[in-house]
Amino acid sequence: MVNTNRTKRNLIEGNPALVVIDIQASTFIDDSEHRSIDNMPGYRQRMLNSRQAIDAARSCNIPVIFVQEVHRPDLSDFGRELDGQEDVHCLEGQPGTELAIREMDFRPDDLHIRKRRYSAFFGTDFEILLKGLKTDTLLLCGGLTDVCVHYTFVDGHQHDYFCRVIEDCVAGSSIEAHDAALNAMEYLQTGARCSLEDTKAAMSSFKNET
Template sequence: MQKKQNPMLVGQPVLIVVDIQKSAFMDDGAIPLMPGMVDRMLKARRVIDAAREGGVPIIFLQESHRKSGVDYGREMDGDEDEHLREDWEGTKLASEEIGLRDDDYVIVKRRYSGFIGTDLSILLRGLKAETLVMLGGLTNICVHYTFADGHQNDYHCRVVDDCVAGSSIEAHDAALANMEYLQHGARRSSDEIVAAFRTFSKDRAA
């Protein structure tokens, strides 16, 4: 069967930066991390900067849990230990690495998906978003579940495959394959996305 290749960007794009927090650079052992995590998160800055230059809205997601642990739910039933507690240094966004600004959109979430229990849907409607471009971590957890919910809410979804990292190489690869299964052409390189954001900027100026 011939696979349909969807366009890179459809309508208004929004960049969603998923959980690039200080813990990604600390490897405290609470969450398994694949090799190359730091390099991939640092590489995301180029895409973030291109979005700013192209006038593409950016939303930063931040997973954070209350000190009481009341909102962890079933998150520690698997491989993960207690993680990203609101009073831990590693829970803070990696502001310097991602170039966070005071007026940026930041959404705190208690679940893996950015859509669960947050106002992400309201913000996306306000931004008139049609294409969601995602990067960050973990590929097989928060990126994957946010992607899947975006897909089920009828957004065009793309993932920057060299700017995401998973809990293992195997899980990372499987999650990317699953996202590509949902939307052909979902997997895009940072070079492709940066070029697309620059074209978007030129198209707006025309």
């Protein structure tokens, strides 16, 4: 059944924020064949693509929010997270857990959310920050498409934000899971999937309108 009441939405509605999800140092320093979390082919390059989105957002005075997954070394806050395919990861104090400071140009005064679960909303002050910034549209990049990006998108959707996922700047645990997650997000909000170039153009238009 086609939703005939659907309103055509812009890529950016109201005030946007770029949300950089879990682009951490392990992506760039871990070359082992077997990783604690599966990554689809091309994962690293897609994370590097996010730097273009970050630079564009900064140039347009759009807030950039870095989200970082962190767990206690005693594993006490993993909950059910290790019941699936993922092994122990993102432990406090490990070099790979730090944000990819150089690659993503993370700065000491940047907005930064630490999380213990998949969604950036769960158990954090993320929404308090979004409300303070008067954010309407979340522009999502990072990983995994099928896990932390998807869960953050869904919670954003359920909190009535306009949610967009920059396809060139996200990557999943596998190509199949990546594609399925993108389709699931598009199902929730028509126009949710957008390219990096279209996103940069929308950012530029936002800057010119404000």
